[in-house]
Amino acid sequence: MTAYWISTYVEVTDEAKLAAYAALAGPALTGGGGRFVARGLPEVVYEAGQRTRTVVIEFESVAQAEAAHDSAAYQEALAALDGGAVRDLRIVPGSG
Secondary structure, eight states: OOOEEEEEEEEEEEEHHHHHHHHHHHHHHHHHTTTEEEOOOOOOOOOTOOOEEEEEESSOOHHHHHHHHHHHHHHHHHHHHTTSSEEEEEEEEOOO
């Protein structure tokens, strides 16, 4: 069953660290089987929605998404981020 990695950026505190993270994270996550589905600021928000940068990555399974997160390549990206952003990251199983 597919799974979705969903990150929302609550606050960006250091653009340079975020750029360093992105340069490493993209290849690490696609190399781990992820496919970027959406990324950027929302065009429209409803209810309690926030205008925060959001990233959605599709994986073949929750286990594959977890393995990508735990990989050495992604951990290197996280080290580059080093407090440069406050994020909410979750992995959600697909519905079918």
